[in-house]
Amino acid sequence: MVFSANDLQEWKDFPKGLKVLLLERDNISAAEIRAKLEAMDYNGLTFWIPSFCIVSTFCEENEALSAISSGLESFHIAIVEVSSSSGQGGFKFLENAKDLPTIMTSNNHCLNTMMKCIALGAVEFLRKPLSEDKLRNIWQHVVHKAFNARASILSESLKPVKESVVSMLQLQTDDEQHESRVSRDIEKVSRFVDNDHELSSGNDKYPAPSTPQLRQGTRLLDDGDCQEQTNCSTGKESGEHEGESKSVETTCGNLNAESTPQQRKSEITLVREEVESTPQQRKSEITLVKEEVDIVDASKGESVASPHTQKRKVLSNTDRNTKALIKVGVHSDSCEIRGNQKKIKVDWTPELHKTFVKAVEQLGIDQAIPSRILELMKVEGLTRHNVASHLQKYRMHKRQILPKEERKWLNLRERSYCVKRPIMAFPPYHSNHTLPLPPVYPMWGQSGSPTAGMQIWGSPGYPFWHTTAENWHWKPFPGMHADAWGCPVLPLPPPQTPGFPYSQNMPSLLNADAVDHTFTMPQSSFEHYPAEEVVDKVVKEAISKPWLPLPLGLKPPSPDSVLAELSRQGISNIPPKGSNSC
DNA sequence: CGCCTAATAT
């Protein structure tokens, strides 16, 4: 049966009219299920539909299969009983009706059976008896399949579903009268829908919705690949709102035609915050991950001149899981889309931060000012303020000036230098190597690191030890510009301790005693470190007079950093070593 | 004006 255009237009009440194939040996059981499907009370509000589903019942597997293959009837979804007593028990159907989203049901609740069903392609396993609640959301599988199956293998029966849903959503979008939350959410969704071609390619990439989600939430997609991006904003919000908010996440993989791999832009996550909602009015949140997003949010218009013309290009780094994504979290309340969206919160994901760091390093310490960084980052929508704010924090961390809260627990030698130094950042009462260490590791600039949700700043007190160009450079004294002018002389790491996973990254300095025995400075005399101003002065002098020998405590810059600095200053020709003519 | 920093707000 083929749906005509008229049929489609009539199908405004989707999922009413869902055609269900029911494979059930027991007639009585079949009748019960059928009755429930046909008389579905959908949430008691949107529609009460006398004939919610059109059910065709079969009691034999082969019959059902031939009904499908005959093409005389078109189904959207199948509910198939796993039977141990007869025939192939439903698995034959399952394997031969791949195009049809199939829900397996059984009295047998054994995990193996369930597992087998899912493994063979069932979209869901439902335990019998089938309640109305369990059946209520079966249509979601249909929509899911319709939108996520490869277009080429999309069965004819599901195409109308897709078109119908698309058309439904767009109808509402076009309705300017309704600036309701729902319509705006749908607008977002339909934009995703418009772009579904690319994402359709990964057929089973997105888990199907599952029946137990009886809340309003409709999970269109739940992309495991974007976990690292998503947990930043949605995790927080959904946590705050407990069960009152829903979270819809979508991802689409459109490549922006204009962006070449070299031009790939950074990921940025913007969160539009709720403006004036009371706890009772908590509305839903929809989070979209898109590669191209209309920035309808001019904020203060700092760098976003025309909100609606702003498109965001995104990097899509294929060799890693650093998909170029833009996430816009919308706490859509009663605020207008173009109206008063004021607060965009930039989520400084590791990727975005990496771009930031890159820009800063490219500019060099003296040139790294917000406006230039912003320029270099080429992240549209990002404002100078955003950058400035981030830069502020970046600098603070570079100088090991921890916010007071972070400093509080560093309760010893509060006024001595050591508290600001990484080596003393560990709690002093951990005086041996058994101290508990954080399970994760700071990851500044670790490109494409899959460490989802990790704070890019690292845990307080566990600063960054990596010394690659992309990472933070450890600087023991405030004001020391180790990036360009070398790093402080550190003692060599002790022999690596087997079974101590972090020893590689946390050399030697696990406690003050270790420091005292290995550090080249006078022992047990942190109080003897020069005053901050003195250090500053020394460093400044070293910077301004690079021809002079470096003071104790500083080591020369690495050749790489020198080359980088030279090239930054436009000097590309370096005379060979021997030719020292001056 | 833009930048920097610290404090404070969200």
Added chain:
DNA sequence: AATATTAGGC
């Protein structure tokens, strides 16, 4: 907790 915003100084 992470960012944004603000204020005051340069």
